[in-house]
Amino acid sequence: MKRNRLWLLGLGLLTALTLMIADNRAIHLHPQVGISNLQLNAGAAEAPARVIQLAQRGSQNTPSRPSRPSSESSQPPKSPPSSPSATPAPSLSEEEREASPVQLTEEPYKDPGGRFTVGVLAEYLPAENEESQNEESQGERGRLEPYKIGSSAGIPLIESPDGNLAYTVIVQPLATARTLSNEELAEMAIEEFKRGEGFSPDEFKPIASGEVLVPWTGIFNNQTPMQGTILVRQRDRSVYLLLISATDVAASKLEPAIALLFETLQPL
Numbered sequence: 001m002k003r004n005r006l007w008l009l010g011l012g013l014l015t016a017l018t019l020m021i022a023d024n025r026a027i028h029l030h031p032q033v034g035i036s037n038l039q040l041n042a043g044a045a046e047a048p049a050r051v052i053q054l055a056q057r058g059s060q061n062t063p064s065r066p067s068r069p070s071s072e073s074s075q076p077p078k079s080p081p082s083s084p085s086a087t088p089a090p091s092l093s094e095e096e097r098e099a100s101p102v103q104l105t106e107e108p109y110k111d112p113g114g115r116f117t118v119g120v121l122a123e124y125l126p127a128e129n130e131e132s133q134n135e136e137s138q139g140e141r142g143r144l145e146p147y148k149i150g151s152s153a154g155i156p157l158i159e160s161p162d163g164n165l166a167y168t169v170i171v172q173p174l175a176t177a178r179t180l181s182n183e184e185l186a187e188m189a190i191e192e193f194k195r196g197e198g199f200s201p202d203e204f205k206p207i208a209s210g211e212v213l214v215p216w217t218g219i220f221n222n223q224t225p226m227q228g229t230i231l232v233r234q235r236d237r238s239v240y241l242l243l244i245s246a247t248d249v250a251a252s253k254l255e256p257a258i259a260l261l262f263e264t265l266q267p268l
Contacts, residue, residue, distance in 0.1 A: 087205045090213070090259040100256040102165075105146050108264055109156060115171050116240055119264030121257060122146040123160055164250035165257060169265065172239040180239070182206040185232040189214045189241055193230065198222075210234040213258075218245075227251065229258050235267045 092100060105120045125142035150157045159166035170192060174180075180188070186204035189212075193199055198219035205213040214230040228245040242265050246254045 084203060084206055087207060087213075089207050090255070090262045092256060092259045096256070100260070102160075102253050102257050102260065103144060104260050104264065109149060109158065111156070111169070111171075111268065113154065114268050115238070116169060116265065116267050118156075118169050118242065118266075119261055120147055120149065120158060121160070121165075121167075121260065123253065125161065160250065160253075162249075165244070165246045165253055167242060167244040167257070167261065170241045170243070172241065174234075174237045174239060177237050179210055180234055182209070182212045185210070185212050185234060185239065186214050188239060189230040189232045192241055193243060198226075228254065231258070231262060231265065233265060238267065240265060240267065 097103075102121050102123045105122050108117045108119050110117045122144045125145050127140040127142045145161045147158050147160055150159070155168055155170060157166060157168050172188065172192070182204070186201075189204075190201050193216070194201075198217070200217050202215040202217070205215070207213060210233065212232050214232065216228055216230065218226040218228075220226055225248055226245055227248075228243060230244075231240075231242040233240045233242075242261060244254065244257055244261065246257075
């Protein structure tokens with residue numbers, strides 16, 4: 001009975017992923033949203049620099065006037081808010097990798113369109129010997145079961161055997177080879193998945209130039225909490241978005257899954 005309940009829960013998770021992606025595909029049919037909106041925001045971000053340049057020109061052309069002493073002039077100028085500091089790339093030590101409930105299979109997933117490759121996870125099933133309940137048998141692992149691979153409209157959907165952890169990869173082409181800022185990459189991820197049920201992004205974590213992580217939470221069907229991370233990685237004129245989702249049942253598998261998949265997502 002419990003296994004059927006978990007399967008239905010996992011089916012809901014996979015459906016939520018599909019709906020998030022499908023809704024976003026419809027959004028991108030409108031020119032004012034998506035990449036074009038990102039470009040507008042990027043142009044707006046450059047506006048303060050132009051304003052400063054104009055102000056500097058004006059100060060050069062305007063005769064200087066004697067300034068009156070004031071308490072405000074003695075105060076140091078306020079520094080602009082800084083971007084989040086870089087965080088280490090997610091990784092596992094040898095001991096952590098050995099003890100991890102999720103592992104990588106030998107064969108990665110290769111995009112049929114030849115755009116990218118990403119690892120396929122597997123996890124240990126419960127030990128089949130359920131008759132013995134001693135401490136030794138409780139620590140035993142069953143066989144390693146690869147995740148199931150499906151697709152929707154050419155988008156891969158890879159999920160755990162019980163359906164409580166799933167991930168997908170989306171590729172966004174860019175009009176130019178300009179390197180996007182980490183803020184722009186995080187915004188792109190939020191634009192991509194913001195129509196998901198209860199989707200709420202947390203503060204993004206920059207890893208390196210052209211590479212950020214966006215933690216997020218959500219609720220499926222107004223009752224099933226979800227959490228996950230979006231890895232956003234730019235390579236030349238493409239941005240690769242790896243979204244990982246998990247229910248509370250699989251929350252402990254989320255961190256090792258992110259670390260394993262982080263090193264496998266590569267363009268072809």
